[in-house]
Structure formats: structure tokens, C-alpha cells
Amino acid sequence: MTGSSVKELVDREYKWGFVTDIESDVIPPGLNEDVIRLISSKKDEPEWLLEWRLKAYRGWLKMTEPHWANVHYDPIDYNGMIYYAAPKTEKPLGSLDEVDPKLLETYEKLGIPLSEQKRLTGVAVDAIFDSVSVATTYKETLAKQGVTFCSFSEAVKEHPEIVRKYLGSVVPRSDNFFAALNAAVFSDGSFVFIPKGVRCPMELSTYFRINAANTGQFERTLIIAEEGASVSYLEGCTAPMRDENQLHAAVVELIALDDATIKYSTVQNWYSGDENGVGGVYNFVTKRGKCAGVNSRITWTQVETGSAITWKYPSVILQGDNSIGEFYSVAVVNRYQQADTGTKMIHIGKNTRSTIISKGISAGHGNNSYRGMVKVLPSADGARNYTQCDSMLIGNECGAHTFPYIDIQNNTTSMEHEASTRKIGEDQIFYCKQRGLTTEDAISLIVNGFAKEVFQYLPMEFAVEAQNLLGITLEGSVG
Amino acid sequence: MLEITNLHAGADGVEILKGINLTVNAGEVHAIMGPNGSGKSTLAQVLAGREDYQVTEGTVRYEGKDLLEMEPEERALAGLFMAFQYPVEIPGVTNAYFLRVAYNAQRKSRGLEEVDPIDFMDLLDEKLKTVDWTAEILERQVNAGMSGGEKKRNEILQMAVLEPKLAVLDETDSGLDIDALKIVAQGVNNMRRPDNALIVVTHYQRLLNYIVPDYVHVLVDGRIVKSGGKELALELEAKGYEWVQEAGAVS
Numbered sequence A: 001m002t003g004s005s006v007k008e009l010v011d012r013e014y015k016w017g018f019v020t021d022i023e024s025d026v027i028p029p030g031l032n033e034d035v036i037r038l039i040s041s042k043k044d045e046p047e048w049l050l051e052w053r054l055k056a057y058r059g060w061l062k063m064t065e066p067h068w069a070n071v072h073y074d075p076i077d078y079n080g081m082i083y084y085a086a087p088k089t090e091k092p093l094g095s096l097d098e099v100d101p102k103l104l105e106t107y108e109k110l111g112i113p114l115s116e117q118k119r120l121t122g123v124a125v126d127a128i129f130d131s132v133s134v135a136t137t138y139k140e141t142l143a144k145q146g147v148t149f150c151s152f153s154e155a156v157k158e159h160p161e162i163v164r165k166y167l168g169s170v171v172p173r174s175d176n177f178f179a180a181l182n183a184a185v186f187s188d189g190s191f192v193f194i195p196k197g198v199r200c201p202m203e204l205s206t207y208f209r210i211n212a213a214n215t216g217q218f219e220r221t222l223i224i225a226e227e228g229a230s231v232s233y234l235e236g237c238t239a240p241m242r243d244e245n246q247l248h249a250a251v252v253e254l255i256a257l258d259d260a261t262i263k264y265s266t267v268q269n270w271y272s273g274d275e276n277g278v279g280g281v282y283n284f285v286t287k288r289g290k291c292a293g294v295n296s297r298i299t300w301t302q303v304e305t306g307s308a309i310t311w312k313y314p315s316v317i318l319q320g321d322n323s324i325g326e327f328y329s330v331a332v333v334n335r336y337q338q339a340d341t342g343t344k345m346i347h348i349g350k351n352t353r354s355t356i357i358s359k360g361i362s363a364g365h366g367n368n369s370y371r372g373m374v375k376v377l378p379s380a381d382g383a384r385n386y387t388q389c390d391s392m393l394i395g396n397e398c399g400a401h402t403f404p405y406i407d408i409q410n411n412t413t414s415m416e417h418e419a420s421t422r423k424i425g426e427d428q429i430f431y432c433k434q435r436g437l438t439t440e441d442a443i444s445l446i447v448n449g450f451a452k453e454v455f456q457y458l459p460m461e462f463a464v465e466a467q468n469l470l471g472i473t474l475e476g477s478v479g
Numbered sequence B: 001m002l003e004i005t006n007l008h009a010g011a012d013g014v015e016i017l018k019g020i021n022l023t024v025n026a027g028e029v030h031a032i033m034g035p036n037g038s039g040k041s042t043l044a045q046v047l048a049g050r051e052d053y054q055v056t057e058g059t060v061r062y063e064g065k066d067l068l069e070m071e072p073e074e075r076a077l078a079g080l081f082m083a084f085q086y087p088v089e090i091p092g093v094t095n096a097y098f099l100r101v102a103y104n105a106q107r108k109s110r111g112l113e114e115v116d117p118i119d120f121m122d123l124l125d126e127k128l129k130t131v132d133w134t135a136e137i138l139e140r141q142v143n144a145g146m147s148g149g150e151k152k153r154n155e156i157l158q159m160a161v162l163e164p165k166l167a168v169l170d171e172t173d174s175g176l177d178i179d180a181l182k183i184v185a186q187g188v189n190n191m192r193r194p195d196n197a198l199i200v201v202t203h204y205q206r207l208l209n210y211i212v213p214d215y216v217h218v219l220v221d222g223r224i225v226k227s228g229g230k231e232l233a234l235e236l237e238a239k240g241y242e243w244v245q246e247a248g249a250v251s
């Protein structure tokens, strides 16, 4: 920005940055096989799962942290971190009303009411606090339709055969450094199972909250849609403001069988660090879906506004013929945030189609990279891909980068790729101001217009929240 | 309402306005004419607060306040509206949303409650009539993908919604076909009231047949070289700008 027309704006506080004062069951920092055994025993897990964890851990020990992403950070001390923290409970919870009021209050403050009277209508929520799930709403209503929506730990107990069948089937425990770490120490997460022919009657959502200090969050989500089933799932996340960095290394696996549809949306708002880049969450996440059946469809929609560093490539393996993979992304970086995000579309089945729309917005000293791969295997006759990748720059000190990888091994493929980079217009801001808008409102309006194509894929309830978040993230972005 | 005294302004160290004096009272319509590059748009933009231009001398008082001290949005909220010679495109934002945000910004600044989208639609229905448009235009993006004439008409729609006290129309007639010109002029005339005022920048006497000015000023090389009644526009059309330049040199 030329600077002169835009006044210094005051940063508003990250309003989700509070800490809940609650007694926690925390294990000592450090990582070794005993820690893994401890986590597994705390969760009362079957032997096979412990074995699976230990194998993952042994694999992880031989791996090195990947550094190919366009992000920079000080080395992470994996032995200085706590791998399990849970709010203390006296006894197992029979119902939501037994949840610690402090926790209910926390979620209320975050705008996610869990208590029976105030629930979000039409949205079932699984609330994850540090390492454990504290509550899942609408469980009975969903169960009547045959839908299972519960915490991962509960699924291991109630549906061990399904978990065992699909766990690691899309993201193997040896997939990458962070996925292997997750496989070794994951604590909780959400589990969704939609049986054959069922359309899930409401939005499902998981709300992640890191509270305890110096604790990594390693959740694992598994969503299975059987033949003809469909589900729309949304995750949100926040964390307190802390000076040290917190690691979040999640794994999400989606499986869509014949004619099934999974729509997975993320509004990611982890704490991003202060105006000098101190603190914030390292969001190193592996998300992958498999369109295992014919005519199946997986859609990833993400709005990434938080985190100090984001490393994340929600991908789709298009195995079933005529399956569809979609990736719609808005990633915003401000201050000293770094994001290296994009997708992988792997075409295996015939007439598979993928669409990628990525909108990167960079402000302050933020650095935003789109990294996307489209791979078409020889078997994928008639595969089609459309990629559109737009960047918007606000100010002169931020960066936008695009790293497309294309690997086509079938000559019947059709591909279309469009990319653009532009600066937010001084004339656009002035135009809005002449109509009475403040600079902040003007930027928020212009950026929301830029990202609109992606917002339209979010569930209605969350589109508005996402727009507001975008505005808040960009506050103070120009000076 | 507006009092411009000895206004000097320029960009990048080059002086463009070289001592403008102009007083506009409530209820009046002033036309500003002048050759290309004489500074008409610069004057409009300086009034609106565009920071690309630096004011080096002179004062502008608006409704008793020092206009030059105000932020662009403060000026807008105080009732100053400029219809842009080149309206700016905002892709992805609908007209309906933009109009509502702008309208609510005004309401908020006056301590009034914001209107919700449904009530606002009722208000828009009325306003659309003033520019002879249907609701379809509301779902279009702000100026993006609009023809030149549509953009100009869109400026007048915004003006109708915001009901400014002082509107500066910078060549709103350029690029309009004859029917659209009549519609736009009609729309502007409908908004005229004893307590508001208009400054109309134009190259063509034709517009002034529809929006009849009380005063016509001729701007040449950053100065108002001649002012008169509405007949001056006709005279200009007949004799060209060279005539005023010479006349200006004499008087």
C-alpha cells in the first residue's frame, strides 16, 4: 500500500485468547514408549491399538522433520512437550449436564453453547478440550437415524471393528513425520459413521480447544460414509494466547464408498502469535479423503485465518470411477503468520474430476504459499481438473507464492489452470471510504468479495462467522 | 454550505489547482466546465479527500467545519458524496450488500439502528425507481462487469440511497446514451431539495438542459476563469474554451 491514505490501525485482541482455569490431569513432558503406553492405558485401549501406536512411534523415530515447505521456525523440542492433558473428572460422564460448568462456560464464551437448552439448532457438536472430548450433543437424535457421532476414544470402545478396519487406511501411520507422530500419541478426536443410504440429518461439527500450556494437540478424526450416505462436517478451533508455540498435529481420514458424499469444512482460528510473531500454534496437519467408491464425492472447504504456521494439504484420492474431489480454500496471513497450504488430487479411477479453488490473502509480514499437486495415473481415462489460484496482497512486506505440481500419465486428461496475483486497490479502498466505510471495513469488504467464491461452499451458519473472522484477522493489517 | 478559498493543490509536486474560489449555498446547482486536464476531477477528489493530492494553500469549509481536516469517510458521513468519473469495481461484492453497508454506516454515525436486509429491500425498491432499474441490478457485483453507462447510473443509485447534502457529480453524463442521460438527470432532479446542493462537472451543455444550473463556472488550467448563469454554458458550446481563456485574460 502506498501508505499515505491508510491510517495506523489499532490491533484488536484475539478474543478467544483466554485461559480456562481448570484442574487438569497432565502427564510429564517427554516422549518415549512408556508415555505412549501411559496414554493408551489412560484411554483403556485394546492391545492392537497400543501395538499400532508403538509401531508408528518406532517408525517416527527413524523419520526426519520435513523442511520442504516454505515456512521457517526454530527447531521443535519433541521431548519438552506434554502429550496428554485432560480436564479432571471425578467419574465418567453420564450426560452433558454433568460436564464441569467451567468447561460449559468456556464453550459458551467461544460461541459454542453445549448445554441442553442453548444448543446450536441443526448442528451437532463434539467439543474437544486439550486431549479429550468433553461433550457431544444430539447423540441420541443422530443415533435414531443410524448415525454414529462420538469421540474417537468412545468409538474405539463401541465400534472397534469399524475403527480397526479404517484407521490408517487413508493416511498410513508411516505417511509422514507429523502423521506418524500423531499415530503414536493421538489422544482423541471425532468419529463419524454414516451407514448405507443415510443422509445425515444435521451438520456435524467438532470444536477443538487447546487450553493447557506446553501441550501438543494430536487429534484424529475418522469419517466413513457408506454406500449412498452423505454428511456435512465442520471443524473449528481456537487456543489461548501464549508466548510459546504450541504444536497441533492432527490427522483426518475420510472414506466415501459408492455414491457417498462427504463435505468437510474447516474454520481454523488457532492463536496466531502476537504482533511481533511471538507465540502461536504450529498447525501441521494431514488431511486426506479417499473416494473409494464409484460416483463418490469429497469436498474440502477451508478458511484458514489463525495459526503462526500452517502446513496442510487436504487431499483426495479419486479411486472410484466418476468420483469427484474438490478443494476450496481461503488462507489469510497477517503479522508474521506463515501458511503453506494446498491440496493433492490423485486421479486413479476413470472420468474422475477435481476442482481446486484457492484464494490466498497476505498482509503485514505474512507469507502465503499455495502448493498443489494434480496427479493423473495411467488408469484414469477421461480425468479432468480445474485449478484456480488467486492471491491478494495487502501492503508491501507480505509474500504470496504458488507451487503447482502436475504429473499427468494419461493423455486423455483435460486440465485447466488459472492463476492471478493482485494488490488490494488503493482506489477500491478510497471508493469505499467515500461511501462512508472505515479503512478496516473497506478492506474486509474487498477481501470478502475476493474470497466469496469459496465462502459459498461453507454451510450457511458458518459462512457469516468466516467472513467476520477474515475481517478480524486483517485488522491492523495496514499502517 | 461549501466555501472554497484560494485552494491550491497538486500531486507529486506538480500544482494542478492554482487558487480556486467557489461558494455553494444550500439549494444551488453549480456546473463546472473546462477543457481536459484543467483540474475538474482533481477538485472533486480533493473535496472527497483523496490523499494522492496535497493541498498546499487555501481553505475549504463545509457546513462550518474545516473539510480538509476530515478523513474521507468522515466527509462522506457528513453528507458529501462524489460520483466518480471512473467508478471503481469491487469484484465479488453485490450492489445490494454494498449499498446496505454504506447506508448502515451513515445510520450508525447518526446513532440510528442499522437496518436489516429485508427492511432495506423495501427502501431499495423506492430508490431503484428513481433510476428506472429493476431489482436484478442489486445482485450484480459493484461496477464489475458493468458497462460504462451502467456504472454511471449505479453511482446515481448510490447517491439516491445515501441522500447526500452535497453531491459532486464528476462527468456522470459521459458515456450515457440519450435515454440513460434523461433517466439519470431525472433521478438527480428528484433528489433536489432546498437543503442540499449539487456540483456538476460536465463537458456537455446537453446535461444542463435537464439539470438546470444556477451557476456555471469555467475551469482552465487550475483556475476558475469565468462564472455566470446557465446561459454561459450555451455560449461556451458556441464559442469554445479559447473564447473564455481570452476573455479571462482581459477581465
Ligand SMILES: Nc1ncnc2c1ncn2[C@@H]1O[C@H](COP(=O)(O)OP(=O)(O)OP(=O)(O)O)[C@@H](O)[C@H]1O
Binding pocket: B011, B012, B016, B034, B035, B036, B037, B038, B039, B040, B041, B042, B043, B052, B085
Ligand atoms: N494523481 C495525479 N498525479 C499526477 N498528475 C495528475 C494526477 N491527477 C491528475 N493529474 C494531472 O492533473 C491535470 C488535471 O487532471 P484532472 O483529472 O483533474 O483533469 P480534468 O479536468 O478532470 O480532465 P478531464 O476532462 O479529462 O476529466 C492533468 O494534467 C492530469 O494529468
Ligand SMILES: [Mg+2]
Binding pocket: B040, B041, B042, B085, B170, B171
Ligand atoms: Mg475529469
